[in-house]
Amino acid sequence: MVDKALGTGGRKSDKDLKIRVKSGKGRTVSSTKWLQRQLNDPYVARARAEGYRSRAAFKIKEMDEKYKFFRKGMHIVDLGAAPGGWSQVAAKATGSTDAKPLVVGIDYLEMDPIPGVILLKKDFTEEDAPAMLIEAMGGHKADVVMSDMAWPTTGHRGTDHIRIIHLIEIAAAFALDVLAPNGVFIAKVFQGGTEHELLHMLKRHFKTTMHAKPPSSRSDSAEAYLIARGFKGSNDTVPGEEEYDR
Known part of the structure; x- marks a missing residue:
């Protein structure tokens, strides 16, 4: 009641x-x-009023307003897309349409169609998932690969940390394969930060890396977002060019 x-x-x-x-x-x-x-929750009410599928839409929207990820005509990949809030924001920002879809989302959960978005019902951790995404992208490189993926928590902090790092690692490996020059990689992380080895790898391939916590991320939540910008490619790393902003 x-x-x-x-x-x-x-x-x-x-x-x-x-x-x-x-x-x-x-x-x-x-x-x-x-x-x-x-x-x-005011963000829940706003999401309902503005037609977004979840309050999480405001997380990517707020980060985009601050860091300017999206532009018209960009190609976007959304990993762990359900229920679809991030894809909705990306589709609107890029001008994606059903006739010319620019956004591809993937999740093992069922999702209702989203205008301008190609949705794949598939677990991204399965071996054939990256190939399915690349095919859905129609030969285009991605300008942004974003991941809001997270395993269900076990309650054991160490185990949960290892599991989320694993998701970031496979998402980052995919991003390195599909991103266009100057592309952006965004991934959810949790308190405890990003593993040094993973962060070092990202700093080799991106001009800047940072952590962000948008206002719509609940203050009592341990989540934050890792943002890597300015993809340099796999073979053109320039030592000492990286910058890291905590």
């Missing part, structure tokens, strides 16, 4: 206007807290 708390004296404060969710039969405390947070 959901109700709205009222303040005293007939006046409602911002705190009082928050929706409170009462524990229901069969609902755990954690699920009750999650539901209450969702109902009071």
Whole structure:
């Protein structure tokens, strides 16, 4: 059951206007807290009002507003695309249409069609997934490879860290194969940062690397985003050219 708390004296404060969710039969405390947070989350309301499939759309939108990833006509690959918010933002920013799709998304979860986006129902970690993406790109290099992929957490910090690093590594390897010169790679990371070996590899192939936490990323969440910009290619690395901004 959901109700709205009222303040005293007939006046409602911002705190009082928050929706409170009462524990229901069969609902755990954690699920009750999650539901209450969702109902009071302004980004959830904005996503619904603006037609985005999830609040996560604002994460890539805010990063793009700050770092200017997307431009009209760019080709974009979205790894771990479900439910599709990032692909929606990319399609709008690049001018992608069904007649000339510029965005390719992949996820093992089912997704409803998105205008201007080619969607593949496939686990990106499977061996044939990269070839499927390259085929869907129609011979074009990608200007941006973005990944919001994450394994379900196990609750063991060390294990979860290793699993997310593995996802970043395979996403980065794919990006190195398909990115056009000056391309951008974006990937979700979690508290604990990026492994030094992986970061060193990215710094060899990109002009700048940094970590970012957009405003729409919840303050109590350990997530952040690794951004590598200015792809230099696999064979033209210039020692000492890298820059790293934490």
